[in-house]
Amino acid sequence: MAQGRTRILKPGVYAPLPTFFDENQELDYGSYQKHLLNLAMKGMVPVCAGSLGEAVHLSFDERTDLIRFIRATLDEAGLKETPIVAGVGGLSTRETISLARAAAAAGADAGMVILPAYYAASLNTDANQIIQYYVDICEASPIPILLYNFPSNAGGLDMSSSTIQSIMERSPNLCGVKLTCGGSISKLIRLTSTIKSNASINSSRPFPFLLLDGLIADLTPWMQSGGHGTVSGIPNFAPVASMRLWELLNVANPSEEEVLERENLQGVLSRADVAAVPAGVRGMKYVLNKMHGYGKDPRRPLLPLGEKKGEEFMGALGELLALEREMTMST
DSSP, X not given: OOOSOOOOOOXXXXXXXXXXXXXXXXXXXXXXXXXXXXXXXXXXXEEEXXXXXXXXXXXXXXXXXXXXXXXXXXXXXXXXXXXXXXXXXXXXXXXXXXXXXXXXXHTOSEEEEEOOSTTHHHHTTOHHHHHHHHHHHHHHOSSOEEEEEOGGGTTTOOOOHHHHHHHHHHOTTEEEEEEOSTTHHHHHHHHHHHHHHOTHHHHTSSSOOEEEESOGGGHHHXXXXXXXXXXXXXXXXXXXXXXXXXXXXXXXXXXXXXXHHHHHHHHHHHHHHHHHHHHHHHHHHHHHHHHHOOOOOOOTTSOOOXXXXXXXXXXXXXXXXXXXXXXXXXX
């Protein structure tokens, strides 16, 4: 049964949740529930079936089952106003539309769509194919769509700001973008300028258009350039530090002490992000296993990070993990 209403996405910190598996490679709902509530209770918006959620390793039914589970868990915890963003990108327009409709029926409030990687070379020859892909999905989806530009996981496809602008102007059901790409702040500035010069972009929508960063590493300049938040993997293991940075970035007239704290936090989070990006989902699961005991296995063909590389990764995050422990104890 379809949900009764759609919760509007707002500026904030969006947490891309890993999908945990047990020793038989089946969904581990117990770990998922604990992790979801740990982040959502701190004010983050859960994002499921994204890159860190191993969407390509989940079946159609598993994707929708996760959404239903998240909605039920949030509601039972008194978080009925917390929206859910679900990755709904498929390998074709038809598949993506089908996933978006199923996600809506399961309780998702927005769908996030990355470009299909299999025919990336062909798509790259004509941007009109990419524009039409999103236009078609937005027209058919019962929930708003977030455009997800992540070349590393899309066969190298990197949407230009002009391509994104064309999609924005033709798709009132596009509620925002997530940019995990080189030159993202330059794209942000151009898209912000477009929105300011074209009032219809926001007036044609029942919600303000969101410009979200894909990395917490540059969240401060992102917000100072007109951005609205981040969809970053770092809050998975540093939720307190991440939310404190978000809080400080939203202080209208920060004191000198708050500015210094913000700059320090941003530096620590940025250095951690540099180490975390190449480690990917394997590194994320290794750290969460050490911190909380969640299963560290991704789905095959991915294999868990070995102890040597895992400990090296933990060492690279040492500064942030120590700060997170300190901040957690003081709250």
